[in-house]
Amino acid sequence: MITTLEQTNEQIAAAHNAYEQAREISPQLRASWLAEVATALETHADELVALGQQETHLDEGRLRFELRRSVFQLRLFMDEIVHGEHLDATIDHADPTWGMGPRPDIRRFSVPLGVVGVFGASNFPFAFSVMGGDSASALAAGCAVVHKIHEGHLRLAIRTGAVVQEALEKAGAPAGLFSTIIGRQAAELLVDHPLVKAVGFTGSTAGGRALFDRASRRPVPIPFYGELGSINPVFVTEQAWSARREQILTGYAASFTMGMGQFCTKPGLLFAPINDADxxxxxxxxxxxxxxxxxxxxxxxREGFDKALDAVRSTPGVDVLVPGDESEAPRPTVLVTTADEVRERPEILEQEMFGPATLVIRYSPGTDLAELAGLLHGQLTATVHAESGEDLARLLSVLRERSGRLLWNAWPTGVTVTYAQQHGGPYPATTATTTSVGTAAIGRFMRPVAYDSFPASQLPEPLRDDNPWRIRRRVDGIWESAAAGMENA
Amino acid sequence: MITTLEQTNEQIAAAHNAYEQAREISPQLRASWLAEVATALETHADELVALGQQETHLDEGRLRFELRRSVFQLRLFMDEIVHGEHLDATIDHADPTWGMGPRPDIRRFSVPLGVVGVFGASNFPFAFSVMGGDSASALAAGCAVVHKIHEGHLRLAIRTGAVVQEALEKAGAPAGLFSTIIGRQAAELLVDHPLVKAVGFTGSTAGGRALFDRASRRPVPIPFYGELGSINPVFVTEQAWSARREQILTGYAASFTMGMGQFCTKPGLLFAPINDADxxxxxxxxxxxxxxxxxxxxxxxREGFDKALDAVRSTPGVDVLVPGDESEAPRPTVLVTTADEVRERPEILEQEMFGPATLVIRYSPGTDLAELAGLLHGQLTATVHAESGEDLARLLSVLRERSGRLLWNAWPTGVTVTYAQQHGGPYPATTATTTSVGTAAIGRFMRPVAYDSFPASQLPEPLRDDNPWRIRRRVDGIWESAAAGMENA
Structure with missing residues (x-):
């Protein structure tokens, strides 16, 4: 089952060949390939969801939603690339009066990077796996993908990979544009291989950092888009607590237990003005x-969860508020401590308990929440529950500095795929300043190239004055309006 | 003269404070600060240019042009940020019919990273130095800058730094927003300091790689935008050679000797169908x-140049075509070899001779230029001299893969500051997929943050429905047209 190094080398070489054949095709043609993949996933939904149920303990509803999300994502990305948003095409005509001296005709657009290695996550067998956000955005960008299967859902991943390959073949895409590998050795080769130009990763902080280091140490370093760990703090103001304490606790309980707490956006810390924890x-x-x-x-x-929970539970000053249990399907645990204890041992704020557990931090009336928030490291999300008239400028500034998505009277679990989405934040939440969810994720796998003084006949399509691809472009500093009419997917 | 570690720590802390005070101001106010800096550079032009002449052997005309470029760049960036291009503001209103399930109201824009360390280059005492492209783009992004002075023009850099600081103070910017440091120890601390969030660097491959490694090894790694080395190959087709050989050689001689060959875009390789080198x-x-x-x-x-020239000159198969000399102001050297020799020893294509020397590579009629180009590593630029009707699709694809700017019947020296410019290319040309010249350079020093489910009263200005900053935004997938009318600077 394990992919040998020889097979891995062959797959990467085939991916590179496929990339070379496909890197200059029109967005319309590329979109038709994504369309075929989306349709195939829908066609095989029953089979894939059943496999997922067998391997993951996730229920059918959740798995169907994830699959639907992945299909939707492919179609949203199709729309995005057909409009050329990812190309960032910019044309500066020659200008003898340019302020620093005559400028030549210079035009720029973004091109795909090449072969991308994608590491699947354990916790989302569809949404962050074989044809999840990283794969979809890399393919939309025009890259080829070699996907490292997460062994937590091995059979599902192998089958999904086969469905994707079949669909791409049917669509006429070059062989090798997408393939899957299994095993640690193959994974390391994927990060090291000179033909691999970027890596997308979702997983643990330790594993992600090791691979980031590996990617950075290469003779030719490559970007490593890693989504690692996040504790996702929630701050409840005194006003909000007085106004709707029950509602907040209900939402909190639902959010931190969603998917058995195995979400990278699980709210792991709740700061609230609780007088008596009871x-x-x-x-x-x-x-x-x-x-x-x-x-x-x-x-x-599970082993990792038990260990992390033990570590936090045994920290001085931490008490058990709602005990879980040690059964195979563990009941959720709520721990509690105080702001004073946290100020003594701020490292407790960095302990991710990946599973159904969370830590409540009681603060006294009048506490400076901005100062408390200043103890946090980088996060995917930070949430505030407050009343709309409150002046929280300082707290929001501190939280913005430390996270990629701020939420107001909402819960961080659930990351919709849209134009504005940002799923990523300061280290250790991610290893880059980009997003792994939403249309902006496509640009991670591209780089800009300028064409200087080219004759019309030699320019690539996106940069020709007659705009054959009908994409939106910036010309002499001014963005053209949407060409074909940008409809929501 | 050397900045102590204590002083460096203080300056970084002061920069961070200044950043915190200034990170949320309007682009208009920030632009007024840049305006004051631009004016101050113009006011002090005579004094600064005179200092530059004393320290660099560069003539007055060149230095005045560089200063003019720096001033122009600040004003172009002012215009860019006032229109909010750098903010990439994107608004998705709540949509219960969104294809993957109801989406919340989610809005995103880009915020500055924090304190940025900028390393000045030796070869452009204005354009890539104290108030060069990296500093200007970091300040435009809303970051604070601590600039490591290049000792090749120490007094000029100190004086420029003082002029910039004075101007920022006059404009009302917080103290510490910009400062300069001197010396290796201070420079290393700048890369290591937890409050430094990104580094901009222009310099040698060896020095740049060492600092990249340092930035990547940090407990919290930071982006290192390094522009390192490039040989800038030029390919002349057989048709072009027949049509205008003299003109090409004239342009080549002018380009590779510009600034005594001390440009990162100097054409260091000329592939031409030369029968007899004489x-x-x-x-x-x-x-x-x-x-x-x-x-x-x-x-x-000079020492580095002599060594590199020696190394290439003594490579088997390399001959001297036009000998230079060893005088203090050395005459230019042209070396020559053949495509066959290069295929034997492709490593010769990686030898940057930073100074007035270049290597001509003779190829035989019928040679596959795309295959030859395949031997190249990452470059800032790659140039083709050809006739406009030729089919060079394969060669251009290979060159695009290996460079950030392609030129047609032009010369790579001279990098205009525009919207479309791309100054950066695959490693070792740069350590990132970004540009260090042009308006797109600003985005390097920003990161996206999403606001999820926020009430109108709590949203930051760029994301409010009433758009108080009048910036161009994408709303529900559709970009608004330019608001206040985007005029060229």
Missing amino acids: DIADTLRRELDTKQASPLLSPKL | DIADTLRRELDTKQASPLLSPKL
């Missing part, structure tokens, strides 16, 4: 009792 | 005789 225990217990428990995604992940 | 020696000699020689920028640089 006051909230009842509500939390009642809410948590309504949640269905299931086994975690893998024994390895 | 045929071109006369023309080159005649052209080169018209060039004024001057000493190189520094003794260290």
